[in-house]
Structures are given as structure tokens and as C-alpha cells.
Amino acid sequence: MIILGSIIIICGLLLLGVSVYIAFGAVLLFLAMTGGHDITGYLPAGYWKMNTLVLLAIPLFMIAGAIMEKGKIAAPLVALAELFIGHIKGGLSAAAVVASGIFGSISGSANATLTCIGGIMMPHLRKANYPEGLSAALIVSASPLGLLIPPSSSHILYAWVAQQSVLKAFLSTVFPGIILIVLLIVTNQFALRKYKDIRVTERPTDFVPEFKIQTRQALPALFMPLIILGGIYGGIMTPTEAAGVAVIYSIPIAIYVYRGLTWKSLINTLSDAGITIGVVMTMIFMVLIVSRFLIFEDIPTIAREMVFSVSENPIIILLMVNVVMILIGMLMDDISGLLLSTPLLLPIVQSVGVDPIHFAAILGVNLGMANVTPPTAPLLYLGAQITNTPVSKMLGPTFLFIFCAWLPTLVLTTFVPQLSLWLPNLLLSR
Amino acid sequence: MTEIVDRLPAVAATPMRLTLKFMRLFVAAGGLLMALTFFVVVIVRYGFSGNLFAYEEWLLAISFWTFFLGAALAAERKSHVNADILGVVLGRSRLAWWRGLAVYLIEFVIGIYIVYWCYLAVESEIIAYPLWEKTTALKIPAVFPRTAILVGFFFMTLFNTIYMILHIIDGPARFETGRLEAGK
Amino acid sequence: ADIRLKFAGTFPVDHPGTKMMEQIKSDIEAADVGLKMSVFPANQLGSGEALMEDTIRGNIDFTAAFIYSHKDPRLEFLSMPFLVNNFDEMDSVMRNMDSRFNQILQERLNELGLVLLANNPEGFTGIVANKKPENWNTLDAKEMNIRVWSSNVIKAMVEGMGYQATTMAWGDIFPAIQSGIVDGAICCTKSATYSIFAQSDVGKYYVQYNSVSELTSYYGSQKTWNKLSDKQREVVQAAFTKASDDFFAYNRSNDAEFGKKLEEKGYEILALDAEEQAAMASWVRENIWPTMVETIGQETLDRLTSQ
Ligand code: NA
Ligand code: NA
Numbered sequence: 001m002i003i004l005g006s007i008i009i010i011c012g013l014l015l016l017g018v019s020v021y022i023a024f025g026a027v028l029l030f031l032a033m034t035g036g037h038d039i040t041g042y043l044p045a046g047y048w049k050m051n052t053l054v055l056l057a058i059p060l061f062m063i064a065g066a067i068m069e070k071g072k073i074a075a076p077l078v079a080l081a082e083l084f085i086g087h088i089k090g091g092l093s094a095a096a097v098v099a100s101g102i103f104g105s106i107s108g109s110a111n112a113t114l115t116c117i118g119g120i121m122m123p124h125l126r127k128a129n130y131p132e133g134l135s136a137a138l139i140v141s142a143s144p145l146g147l148l149i150p151p152s153s154s155h156i157l158y159a160w161v162a163q164q165s166v167l168k169a170f171l172s173t174v175f176p177g178i179i180l181i182v183l184l185i186v187t188n189q190f191a192l193r194k195y196k197d198i199r200v201t202e203r204p205t206d207f208v209p210e211f212k213i214q215t216r217q218a219l220p221a222l223f224m225p226l227i228i229l230g231g232i233y234g235g236i237m238t239p240t241e242a243a244g245v246a247v248i249y250s251i252p253i254a255i256y257v258y259r260g261l262t263w264k265s266l267i268n269t270l271s272d273a274g275i276t277i278g279v280v281m282t283m284i285f286m287v288l289i290v291s292r293f294l295i296f297e298d299i300p301t302i303a304r305e306m307v308f309s310v311s312e313n314p315i316i317i318l319l320m321v322n323v324v325m326i327l328i329g330m331l332m333d334d335i336s337g338l339l340l341s342t343p344l345l346l347p348i349v350q351s352v353g354v355d356p357i358h359f360a361a362i363l364g365v366n367l368g369m370a371n372v373t374p375p376t377a378p379l380l381y382l383g384a385q386i387t388n389t390p391v392s393k394m395l396g397p398t399f400l401f402i403f404c405a406w407l408p409t410l411v412l413t414t415f416v417p418q419l420s421l422w423l424p425n426l427l428l429s430r
Numbered sequence: 431m432t433e434i435v436d437r438l439p440a441v442a443a444t445p446m447r448l449t450l451k452f453m454r455l456f457v458a459a460g461g462l463l464m465a466l467t468f469f470v471v472v473i474v475r476y477g478f479s480g481n482l483f484a485y486e487e488w489l490l491a492i493s494f495w496t497f498f499l500g501a502a503l504a505a506e507r508k509s510h511v512n513a514d515i516l517g518v519v520l521g522r523s524r525l526a527w528w529r530g531l532a533v534y535l536i537e538f539v540i541g542i543y544i545v546y547w548c549y550l551a552v553e554s555e556i557i558a559y560p561l562w563e564k565t566t567a568l569k570i571p572a573v574f575p576r577t578a579i580l581v582g583f584f585f586m587t588l589f590n591t592i593y594m595i596l597h598i599i600d601g602p603a604r605f606e607t608g609r610l611e612a613g614k
Numbered sequence: 615a616d617i618r619l620k621f622a623g624t625f626p627v628d629h630p631g632t633k634m635m636e637q638i639k640s641d642i643e644a645a646d647v648g649l650k651m652s653v654f655p656a657n658q659l660g661s662g663e664a665l666m667e668d669t670i671r672g673n674i675d676f677t678a679a680f681i682y683s684h685k686d687p688r689l690e691f692l693s694m695p696f697l698v699n700n701f702d703e704m705d706s707v708m709r710n711m712d713s714r715f716n717q718i719l720q721e722r723l724n725e726l727g728l729v730l731l732a733n734n735p736e737g738f739t740g741i742v743a744n745k746k747p748e749n750w751n752t753l754d755a756k757e758m759n760i761r762v763w764s765s766n767v768i769k770a771m772v773e774g775m776g777y778q779a780t781t782m783a784w785g786d787i788f789p790a791i792q793s794g795i796v797d798g799a800i801c802c803t804k805s806a807t808y809s810i811f812a813q814s815d816v817g818k819y820y821v822q823y824n825s826v827s828e829l830t831s832y833y834g835s836q837k838t839w840n841k842l843s844d845k846q847r848e849v850v851q852a853a854f855t856k857a858s859d860d861f862f863a864y865n866r867s868n869d870a871e872f873g874k875k876l877e878e879k880g881y882e883i884l885a886l887d888a889e890e891q892a893a894m895a896s897w898v899r900e901n902i903w904p905t906m907v908e909t910i911g912q913e914t915l916d917r918l919t920s921q
Contacts (some may be wrong), residue, residue: 017517017533019510025540028547041673043551046495047576048664053783054485056464056493063461166789235794237472238786244468267458271503274457278500278582279510285497285579295658296620296673310439333511343658470776475759475795484764561726563684567764567781569629572684 002297005030007292013065014331014376024286024336031293041126042289049288050281053240054160057108057283058153058335059277064250065112066273068221071254071261074116076218077102082124087203090192092128093138094185096121100142101181103226104149108156108243109336110371111276113146114139115386122387128199131192133393138188140383140394141401144368147334148177151228154334154367155360156239161342164356166239167232168424172361176413176420180365183405191400220257224249233427280335287339295343299338303349314352318414321345322366329370333378337370338363354417361420365413369406372398434506434592450506453499453585460496464489484567491565494575498582505586508593527602534594541587548580617846619838622654622665622781624830629809630735630864631830632656634857635678638832647846670727672837672913676850678734680830683909691718691918695771695825695902696895701866704735704827709862714917729839731832731851732858736865739828741821743798743809744791746882748823749776751890753897761787761799766836766909768826771902772800775823775894776859792816792852804830804872805865812879820876822885825898835865899909 006027010014013023032039068074072094081099082162085091100117107113118139125135147154150170159166192198206208228246231237237245254261263271307320324345328337349359371379380398413419435443435450438546467482467489474480504510520526555563555573563572621639624667625631632655639651659665669677670685682691691697698704707715709732717919720730741747747756754776761782772779780796782894787799788810801802802810804820806828832854842850873883885895907915 013536014513015516016536017512017529018536019512021510022537022540025544026536029540029543038673039547040550040554041668041671042547043576043579044667045660047572047579048667050494051490051575053490053786056468056489059461059493059497060465060468063465078681164722235792236476238626238795241468241472244465245472248467248469267455270458270461271454272497274454274461274500275504275507275509276500277461278457278497278502278504281497282501282504282582282586283511292659295654298652331513373802375516377512377513378511458657475780483769484781486781487764488782510647563686565764566682566684566690567766567769569687 002034003036003299006294011331013167020332020336020376021282021286024283024290027290028286028293031290031297035293035297037293037296044099045292046285046289049292050285052160054156055284057156057240059273060240060247061108061151061153062277062280063270063273064106064114064243064246065109065115066262066269066276067247067250067254067266068107069112069115069119070265071250072258073106073221073224073250073254073260074099074103075120075258076214076221078117078120080214080218082201083204083207083210086201089198089200090185090189091200092121092125093130093188093192094133096125096135096139097142097145097181097184097188100139100145101149101177103146104145104177105151105229106221106246107146108151108153110144110146110368110379111382114143114302114383115373117143118383118386122389128201129195129197132387132389134188134191134397136383136387136389136395137394137397137412138184139264139387140379141372141398141405142181142184143379143383144334144371145177145180147368148173148180148364149243150174151232151239152364154338155364157335157338158342158360158363161339162346162356162360164360165424165428168357168428169360169364170232171427172357172420172422173364173413174423176361176365176409179412179419180405180409183408184401187401187404191397193358220253221388238263283333283336284339287336291340291343294340300344300347304351307348312352314354315415317348317352318354318362321349322362322410322414325363325366326369326373329366330373332370333376334367334371355421357424358417358420361413362410365406365410369402369410372406373402374398432590433596437596438592450503457496457500457503457566460492460499464493464496466567484565487565487568487570490573491570495578498578499585501582502585502589505589510586511559522606523603527597527605530597530605531594534590534597537590538587539595541583541590545580545587548576548583552576552580616648616650617841619649619651619652619675620654620659620673621676622669622674623677624657624661624662624665624680625655625678626809627656629655630805630861631678631736634861637860638853638857641851641856645815645849645853647843647849649842649846649849658857666726666728669835670834674835675838676832676834676854678832681723681833686722686786686909687909688841688914689719689722690765690767690906691914692829693765693767693826694906694910694918695767696898697918698827699824699891699895701735701737701869708733708735708827709858714920718914718917723833724836726835729834729835730834731854734830734832734858734861736828736861737803737805737869738822738824738831739800739802739806739826740804740823741798741800741819742791742802742811742817743819743821744794744817745797746819746884747777747798747821750884751886752776753894755771758797760823761790761796761801763801767902767906768800770905771825771898774897774901788814788816799843800826803865804869804876807881808872808875808879812876812881815879818881820873820881820883820884823894824886824891825894 009026010023078099081095085095100113103113155169159169221377228242231242232239328341435447471482623635635653642649642651663682663684665677665679668674698707707713723730747758756776759778759780762772762779764781769779783893790796807820
């Protein structure tokens with residue numbers, strides 16, 4: 001009863017267009033009316049869960065992303081990608097996908113990847129006559145690479161909730177990310193076949209000197225993954241500390257090297273980032289309270305019994321778990337989805353022998369996709385603003401990329417555990 | 431600043447403008463402080479083999495204010511995440527106005543409910559004196575960060591309510607012409 | 615209808631402490647006095663601090679966890695170093711419900727709206743380390759950076775013992791030791807060291823200072839307690855007492871056992887001899903105890919030390 005009621009409230013309100021945090025607030029009202037809780041305990045429950053340094057990695061990665069965007073730190077990376085494949089038909093849009101992947105190794109968020117890459121690539125693509133809806137959808141579909149390629153703020157959250165190694169969780173989605181890159185590019189090439197008047201950039205005659213110039217340009221930006229990933233994997237910093245160091249490193253780079261920011265506009269950038277952080281932390285706060293009260297009502301056990309009453313076959317159970325996550329993902333953003341589904345689904349998959357790190361990858365791919373799938377698709381709406389393209393033009397191509405690139409990646413990640421386990425086991429088992 | 435200030439009567443507009451400005455500065459400083467602290471932690475650890483004792487206690491307390499004042503600003507900008515698919519489908523029709531009204535009303539009621547239980551928690555914390563909950567090392571009272579949550583949700587609900595009133599004042603007819611921007 | 619009691623804990627799922635929670639549940643339900651119990655182990659409902667707060671409120675009925683001093687700083691007497699020196703003293707001071715220690719604890723908890731049911735001293739907290747501390751058995755400088763939790767007392771003690779101290783939350787310990795951000799941590803009993811670190815091949819040394827005891831408690835909500843009948847209270851108290859007895863017997867007999875298991879995993883255990891132990895204890899009593907007056911109060915200190 002409580003499950004059904006909560007689901008109906010969340011789905012109904014979200015479809016109507018109510019803010020996510022309010023929808024969770026409504027569930028709390030419902031829970032208070034059905035159970036005998038003292039609602040004075042709601043705030044402390046969320047407060048205690050949030051009162052940890054681990055969580056600060058999320059706002060820090062968002063600040064770093066905002067500084068990189070305004071600081072034009074992504075521009076030289078894009079130029080480098082264009083230099084290699086810009087002269088082939090479709091190459092420019094492929095460069096956008098590859099650049100999203102490279103940028104993913106600097107940034108821990110999909111939003112930052114989208115704003116940085118989308119803001120730079122879309123004008124180029126328009127100028128070269130690329131179809132606007134398809135290109136915007138491609139950029140949006142590639143932006144979750146910011147999460148799949150380490151570091152990733154959602155994996156920090158997962159490791160925290162599931163008590164797993166952050167480093168292993170990071171590495172679990174590297175291969176799924178690469179597969180996604182390939183599938184997005186291939187799908188896009190097919191979709192581009194009917195467009196005849198796409199212009200290609202000229203192949204640079206003096207490739208080697210050009211390459212040297214562009215690489216030198218990109219060097220301060222490429223130094224960032226070295227600091228972040230090197231710092232984390234080298235045992236010098238925790239992921240949260242690395243995120244803080246990344247912010248401090250990016251400020252002078254943005255101001256003095258790439259000259260995208262001034263000290264004055266830095267304040268505006270920081271307070272704009274603060275707004276996005278407020279949005280995310282409010283959702284985290286509300287979801288943490290809701291998920292705690294769902295555990296109170298023994299919902300994980302009930303969910304588990306429901307799943308096992310249908311089948312005990314691991315393949316079927318994994319399929320069901322994926323369907324549930326896709327549904328959660330349609331309704332929610334990645335962070336709310338992750339916080340709700342981890343305590344619910346991890347015990348289920350673990351009891352059919354799925355490694356928690358393998359599940360980190362399944363969850364990562366699912367929730368990356370969740371950010372793109374309507375109706376709750378923050379990246380899609382953000383992408384529409386950034387690329388200045390109406391959502392209606394993006395919907396069709398977005399579904400194309402979901403079906404031809406995201407879903408196959410998800411299926412491979414789910415049923416080929418080696419894809420997610422090989423790398424973490426190779427690098428981190430001692 | 432958004433229309434929330436522009437359309438407010440002058441008496442209310444000035445304090446509102448100042449409040450928002452303060453929030454923006456606080457949030458910017460809070461974000462920078464967060465990054466700077468971790469940077470210093472790393473420097474002190476390797477450069478000076480030292481340690482910022484119990485820095486997590488004050489940093490987290492301040493961060494709660496950063497988060498929830500940021501969330502208040504997000505309400506002023508209408509930036510909280512929602513599924514805007516109906517908005518895309520309905521455009522600026524009369525039906526969209528009614529949907530907007532329904533959304534505002536629900537957000538108003540639930541918002542007040544959230545503020546209510548936040549208030550209960552902060553109140554119970556205050557009246558527990560002298561047995562105030564404090565952090566282990568620096569004895570920072572838990573009331574301090576928890577009040578941030580209450581204040582944040584209070585402003586979120588306040589801004590939302592102002593938007594709701596503007597939405598009602600505009601009405602379906604003016605909403606449809608798209609001359610005003612109050613609709614969601 | 616039956617009353618459904620919510621019982622929350624912080625031990626990991628496969629920890630003996632969680633098995634004890636299950637035992638308490640089945641004992642209470644078997645007594646058939648109109649009580650059912652749901653068990654929430656492994657921080658499912660939150661950290662020890664959060665559980666304490668919700669138990670005061672009556673949202674949680676019973677809790678098995680460390681009692682933090684965030685609600686009342688005077689409770690920091692629970693982590694007073696060298697208050698007890700061995701398992702016998704643990705039994706007579708911490709488990710005997712009539713001891714001064716438990717009288718004080720019961721008074722403090724009652725003020726907060728809680729009822730103390732039993733205590734579980736699990737052993738002593740030692741230092742898990744990746745490298746062997748120099749001068750580990752004296753107070754001289756150790757050239758070693760270890761993690762401490764945010765407690766002024768523990769930090770002062772560890773620094774007095776010659777270590778460099780870094781405060782770090784519990785959740786960061788494992789990755790920090792694994793990757794070498796700190797050289798070690800004061801955190802765990804032998805059994806916890808074995809299950810958390812040794813089984814993942816992390817850590818090489820276990821420095822055994824019998825100073826701070828790892829103490830968790832069974833406590834309940836005053837609100838719930840008031841709702842129960844005399845018969846029900848009797849059954850509940852009996853179940854918790856029995857679990858505490860069994861758990862203590864287990865910990866006592868397994869301390870040596872886990873020492874052996876650690877050695878099998880390649881650990882070296884560094885234990886003080888009686889003389890060194892006494893020297894360290896008297897140093898702490900002279901230098902650290904007086905600094906605690908500020909937090910726990912002179913009266914508490916006097917009551918504790920006069921027994
Ligand atoms: Na990333
Ligand atoms: Na979605």
C-alpha cells in the first residue's frame with residue numbers, strides 16, 4: 001500500500017510538472033499520514049546523512065565545471081579533436097562526442113560536459129550545415145560521458161551509499177563509456193547520410209606544426225586530469241580533496257591562461273554555480289529522508305520478495321532491475337534516482353551474484369541515460385538552452401540515440417560483467 | 431535579478447534586492463571556501479606534515495548555509511529540477527495556465543509543510559537547552575546548520591508564493607499572449 | 615494487536631553484533647508478550663548520532679550503537695583512556711549495571727529521554743598501520759601520521775604518545791590507509807581490524823595499546839519504555855542482558871583468536887609488556903585525565919576514579 005501510494009504520488013506530481021524536491025516532500029506528507037512517525041525527525045534524518053565530507057565532492061565538481069565553462073578551458077580540447085577528424089563528413093559531430101569523452105576525464109559532472117562542449121561545438125556545427133536537432137541531441141546524448149569517464153560525482157555517491165571503493169566504481173564505466181562513444185558516432189553517421197550539404201573543414205596542410213600548437217594550447221587543460229586522477233589513484237588525495245584542488249587549479253588557468261574569466265566575473269560564476277548546487281543538494285536532502293523512511297517501512301525486503309516471486313533466474317532478474325531503473329530514470333534525475341535505487345536494488349542483484357562494482361557500472365549507464373530520457377530529462381532541457389534548439393526538434397533524434405547507442409551499451413554492460421570488472425581488478429587488486 | 435523584484439512594490443523590493451545580493455555573495459564565498467579548505471588541507475599535509483584539526487566541523491556547518499541559500503536563489507530563478515514535458519507540449523495555452531496554477535498550489539502547500547517540519551526540528555533543538563547538540567571537537571551547536579535548512583526552505587516557499595500570486599494576477603488571458611513571464 | 619518495535623544498529627551485516635540483534639529479536643518474539651521486532655542493522659537508518667536522536671524522539675525504539683557525546687559533552691567519559699585495563703575490569707566497570715560508571719551513564723541518558731539496557735565492551739581500540747612505528751613502546755616521537763577521530767582527548771593522547779595526528783571521518787579510513795594518505799589509524803579492535811583491513815590485505819602492523827575501549831551500548835527510547843507493560847519490560851531487559859553476556863563472552867574468547875588470524879594474514883602485533891603498559895597508563899592518567907575535567911566535569915571524574 002505504502003509503496004503503491006508513494007509511486008503514484010511521485011509519478012503523478014512529476015508528470016504534472018512539480019519540482020522533484022516537492023514531489024518527495026509530498027511523499028513525506030503521505031508517509032506521515034500513514035505511519036506513526038514524529039515528523040520532527042525528518043530534518044535531522046536528512047541532516048545527519050548529509051553531514052559528511054564525502055558529499056562535498058559533488059558541489060566541488062560542479063564549481064570546477066562552472067569555472068571550466070566560463071574559463072573556456074574546454075576550447076583547446078575541442079580544437080584538438082577537430083584537428084584529427086574535422087575534415088571527414090560527420091567528423092565535426094564525432095569530434096563533439098570524442099571531446100565529451102576527453103572532457104569527462106576532467107569533469108565529474110554531465111552538466112559541465114554539456115555546457116562546455118555544447119557551447120563551443122554547436123555554433124561550429126551550425127556553420128557547417130549540420131542538422132540542428134540531430135546535432136543538439138547528439139551533444140546531449142554524449143554529455144553523460146562526463147559521468148562514465150572518471151572522475152564522476154554519481155560514483156562517489158554510489159560508493160558512499162553502497163560502501164564500496166570509489167576508485168573501483170570510477171573505473172567500472174570506462175569501457176562502457178568507450179562503447180557508448182563508438183555507438184553514438186556510428187549512429188550519427190547513419191543519420192547524417194541523407195544530409196547532402198554538410199561542409200567539412202579543410203585538411204590542414206601542415207598537420208604536425210598545427211598539432212604542436214594545439215597541444216601546447218591544450219596542455220594546461222590536460223594537466224587537470226593528471227592532478228585529479230593522478231592525485232586520487234596515486235594515494236595523494238581523497239576524491240573530495242582532489243575536487244577542491246581542481247577548483248583552485250582551474251581559477252588561475254581560467255583567468256590568466258585562457259582568459260575566459262576575470263576576478264570579478266569569477267564571483268558571478270561562483271554564485272551561479274551555487275544556485276545549481278542548491279538545486280542538487282535540496283534534492284539529495286529530500287531523497288535521503290524519503291529513502292530512509294522507505295527502509296523504515298521494510299520496502300527493500302518487500303521489493304526483493306516481489307522480484308523473486310516473478311523469477312529466480314539471474315538474467316530475468318537483471319532485466320527486471322534494468323526496467324525498474326529505466327522507469328526511475330525517466331521520472332528522475334540521476335542523483336535522486338541513484339539515492340533511491342541503490343538501497344532498493346543492490347541487495348536484490350547481490351543475491352543473484354552480481355558484484356557491487358559491476359552494479360556500479362549498470363547503475364552508472366542507466367542513470368546517465370536517465371538524465372536524457374523524458375519526461376524528467378535535465379540534460380535534454382539544459383541542452384536545448386545551451387544549443388539554442390527547440391526541445392521538439394531534439395526529441396526524435398534523442399530517442400534514436402537512446403535506442404541505438406544507450407540501450408545497446410546498457411545491455412552489454414549488464415550481461416558482460418568483464419566490461420566493468422576487468423579494469424578495476426587489473427589496476428586495484430593487490 | 432528576476433521579475434520577482436521588478437514587480438514587487440518598492441517597499442518590499444529594496445529589502446528583497448538586498449537579501450538576494452547577500453545570498454549571492456554568501457553562496458559564492460561558501461563555494462570558494464569549500465575548495466580552498468581542501469586545497470589547504472592537502473598543502474598542510476604534504477608541505478608541513480600538519481593537520482587542520484576538525485576542519486570538517488566548521489566547514490560542513492557553513493556548507494549547509496551555502497547549499498540552502500543556493501537553493502533559495504534557485505527558487506527565485508525557477509531553476510529547481512522538474513519534468514517540463516507538459517510545458518513543452520502545452521506551450522502558452524489557457525490549459526497551460528491552469529496547469530501552472532495547479533503546480534504552484536501544490537508547491538505552495540507542500541512547501542509550507544516542509545517549512546513546518548523544519549521549524550519543528552529547529553524549535554525542539556532550541557528548547558533542549560542546556561543539552562544542546564554540538565560537534566565533538568569544536569562544540570558547534572547543531573542548531574546553526576539546521577537553521578540553514580529551515581531558512582532555505584522558507585525562502586524557497588516565499589519566492590514560489592510570490593510567483594504564484596503573479597501567475598494569478600496575470601490570469602489565463604494575459605498569460606496566453608505571453609506578455610508576462612510568470613508562468614512555468 | 616502486537617506492538618512492532620524498531621531496533622537499529624551500526625554493526626556490519628555479517629558482524630557478530632548484528633547476529634546478537636537477531637537473537638534479541640527472536641528471544642523477545644518467542645516470549646509471546648505481544649511484541650514483534652524489526653531489525654535494521656548496518657547503519658541502514660543512519661549513523662550512531664542519527665540513531666540516538668531518533669531514539670530520543672521515539673521513531674526508533676531500541677538501538678545498538680556507540681553513544682556519542684554530541685547531545686551531552688559529559689558523555690565523553692565513555693571514551694576515557696585507561697579507565698579499564700583488561701577484560702575483567704571491563705566486566706566489573708562497564709557491564710555491571712550497578713557500577714558507578716553505569717549509574718552515571720543511566721543518569722545522563724535518562725536526562726536525554728533514553729534508557730540504558732546493557733553495555734557491550736568489545737575489546738580495546740588499537741592502531742592499524744602500514745609501517746612499523748619507531749619507539750612504539752615508549753612516548754618518544756614515532757615519525758608517523760595516524761588518523762584519529764574528532765576528539766580532543768584522543769588527539770591529545772595520541773600526540774602525547776609521539777604520533778602525528780590527522781582527523782578523519784570513519785568512512786575515509788579505509789581508502790586513506792590503502793592509498794597511503796595516512797600511515798595508520800587508531801580505530802579498531804583486533805576482530806574489526808581483521809574483517810575490515812586484513813581480509814582486504816591492507817595494513818601490516820597492529821599496535822595494541824590497551825587504552826581506549828571499544829564500547830557500544832543497548833539503549834531504548836523512554837517514550838517506548840513507558841508504553842510497555844511490566845511483563846514486556848522484563849522480557850525486553852532479559853533479552854538484552856542475555857545478548858550482552860553472550861556478546862562479551864564471544865569477544866573475550868575471540869580477542870586472542872583474532873590476534874592469531876591477523877598474524878596468519880602477515881600482520882605483526884606489537885603489544886606492550888606489563889611494565890610499559892603501566893608506564894603509559896600512568897602518563898595518560900596524569901596528563902590527559904585532568905584535561906577532561908572541562909568536558910565531563912569534576913564531579914563525574916571524581917565518581918569514576920574513586921571506585
Ligand atoms: Na568524469
Ligand atoms: Na529522466
